[in-house]
Amino acid sequence: xxxxxxxxxxxxxxxxxxxxxxxxxxxxxxxxxxxxxxxxxxxxxxxxxxxxxxxxxxxxxxxxxxxxxxxxxxxxxxxxxxxxxxxxxxxxxxxxxxxxxxxxxxxxxxxxxxxx
Numbered sequence: 001x002x003x004x005x006x007x008x009x010x011x012x013x014x015x016x017x018x019x020x021x022x023x024x025x026x027x028x029x030x031x032x033x034x035x036x037x038x039x040x041x042x043x044x045x046x047x048x049x050x051x052x053x054x055x056x057x058x059x060x061x062x063x064x065x066x067x068x069x070x071x072x073x074x075x076x077x078x079x080x081x082x083x084x085x086x087x088x089x090x091x092x093x094x095x096x097x098x099x100x101x102x103x104x105x106x107x108x109x110x111x112x113x114x115x116x
Contacts, residue, residue, distance in 0.1 A: 011024075021110055024052050026091075093105065
């Protein structure tokens with residue numbers, strides 16, 4: 001599990017690897033953890049994808065917060081050599097109507113970054 005609670009070294013390593021598409025999730029809610037756990041399965045299937053759950057957005061720089069994740073229960077897909085936010089929104093966008101994580105929506109989100 002790549003959960004960023006105190007140290008962001010794993011996140012920094014992921015950000016430095018420009019071959020990766022990153023899915024960043026914020027918050028400590030059940031939905032955020034469920035989406036993270038489901039996305040980790042996709043990460044194992046596709047080595048060029050990484051998912052990170054940032055439980056406290058204060059671990060991000062001011063610029064990262066302004067451009068990527070400013071509050072809890074959000075997601076952003078980062079791709080390309082400039083780490084552009086290619087898709088972002090509320091965690092609920094990555095869930096089914098019953099509130100559980102949707103692998104289909106997660107794959108669609110990742111695919112936005114894969115195209116950068």
